[in-house]
Amino acid sequence: MRDQEPSSAYNHSMAASAPFRIVHTVCSHDCPDSCAVLVTVNDQGRAVKVEGDPSQPVTRGFLCGKVAKYLDRVYAPDRVLYPLKRKPGTQKGPQTRGSEHESFERVSWDEALDAIAARLKEIADRYGPESILPYSYAGTIGVLGYGSMDRRFFHRMGASQLDRTICSEAGGQAWNLVYGKKYGTPTEDVRLAKLILAWGANIHGNNIHLWPFVEEARRNGARLIVIDPYRTRTAAVADWHIPIRPGTDTALALGMMHVILNEGLEDRAYIAEMTHGFEQLAERAREYTPERVAAWTGMLAEDVEQLARKFANTRPAMIRLNYGVQRSQNGGTAVRAIAMLPALTGAWKQRGGGGQLSTSGAFQWDKKAVERPDLAMASPIGRLARVVNMSELGRALIELGQNGEQVNEGAREQNGPAVHALFVYNSNPGAVAPNHNAVCRGLMRDDLFTVVHEQFFTDTTDYADYILPATTFLEHTDVQGAYGHYFVQLSKQAIEPPGEARQNVWLFGQLAQRMGFTEECFRDTPEEMIRQALAIGADGHSKNANMEHITFEDLERAGHIPLAFYAEPEKRPFLPYTSGSVPTPSGKIEFFSETLAAAGADGLPAFIPPIESRWGDAAKKFPLELLGRKSDNYMNSTFANLPGHRKMEARSNQRIEMHPTDAEARGVQDGERVRVFNDRGSLELTAMLNACLPAGVVAARLDWAKLHPDGGNVNVLTSERLTDIGGGATFYSTLVEVAKAANGEKRSSRAREQESETRVIK
């Protein structure tokens, strides 16, 4: 039978006798697009097709290459399907792929939950509950899956809180310092832009649903300019690619301001009405002449000028700023500076103009109801617990509790007991956390009790005492916003979880009961929690800002509903930051931040070269700047284990990309094995010579450590140094040296592909 034709309002409960039913779900992977995904399920209850919802105005009926093949993931033969307990006497640590089962034995959920609860109680009693550390991130970005019953559980227990900084905190805080809340140009309006500045944004790689709007704009005469040290797929098809040096974005943004102000291209009326601190910013920008900026960025001074003029003179002009920019040491300041550009030129006033880092500020979920931080008062410590920064996991596992020393470079509280239990879910720190070798040393500790809730055997499960099987977004219900559009969406459970996989909401509810937590909230169902997130009132409507028109039933029927301000974008276009006050301390867009100044920091943006950059002392020993890039076909470390996805990355898997000049200086040839190293670690990779990046910069992709013969990945080279704002990870401020590997040999590209394929199959 032909599949059901989707319509704008989906009937999710088609007749039971229908051979197929279509269920509205939402892709919960960490991506701005938050696609509406239609899942076709056959009468055996098996998902047979996933496709993008054509009625969702951003998804527009297609999925990215990663998720188009999602059923390969859901029905992968190597999914973890049952609770597993480490066998007595087996050693924690990297295991050959395919042999992981040998270290574990299957146990029932009851046995696993009873044992985990008992051990957590024992650790809490002996060392204090703050010795238990939850570790999670955006393996799912559904509201419930990301943070709900888990937060209730750990608050009630008094466990350490995790500062979730690894990905976007620096940029998010920086944007909010300027604008107070994260709104942005609507994705659909980008089609109206005449200039699109993709700044650190690889739209093709990780924001593909923006691309049709960029193409439409270009068909109507728009220009696409990409600012990125690396020639990404997006940069390769741009009208102009500007390959600036890593970590120099602040200098370029200030240089553009210099030119704009020098030539009187700013919008004085907008500045007067909407902004604070213009005079101070103008004074600062005066220092950033195109010549100085050119020396830092590697650009020509004329190009700095041309870029500034194009941005200021083209209407509408928008900046798609992505989170790569903020992953350098002064990345928070870089985001602040770039974010100020559309305010300087008044670009927000035109539909299709302005900028977008994230739209997530528009979704005002009732987080207090969902996460229940008040439960911390009922914990044995009677207060909110200490905060541990996830970007410093290695240090937290090794150094916390040692002599009561302050571990963090920043202001976050990290004193207190050593970590004795680590509970990992929605994350794979064994692959993604910086300073991999330190993280692994911590995970290897005999006295560390580790539980991992996962879908597959990963770099992290190799260190687990218990592995618990987790659901995919097809197998549970959730509600979701987005950071790349303005639609609230309901993700309905499409299929029964395979084996005994369970959603983390269920897992933490069960554990809470075994811990003896009697509060009713630990018995809430996912639907009750979705209603709480929406703050559904007695009249059936949401009480959340921008969601007052939404009822649970309407959301269930429609699958996706726009936020109130975006209900009729053609009649009432959404132009953020163009009237009224903005939620900053001054009520204005802040060029100058009194908040930063009061904290003793610079209230204005200024370019400070990262310690690990070509200007730092360490460059004498390690002169190359490393970009530990994300793969276009993986989602951080997710999908890297699937053969089809690995094949798509075959060209770059386990390669180090080098400029020919740098290779020649080291006597390295294309295809030769090289050692990439610094004081933190070393990794053997295959040299791939190209001019996709500036001289002095090398690039390698993030991969699973256990899929590399060395048992490492680019994170053996990255540091736990934190960003200037937000305490984020500084993956792109990393210095290395490259040398020929001992016994290095040159291999043909076919041999390299075969090697990659073989590794997948093993």
Ligand code: SF4
């Ligand atoms: S990863 Fe992103 S683009 Fe791909 S389906 Fe999910 S939300 Fe859409």
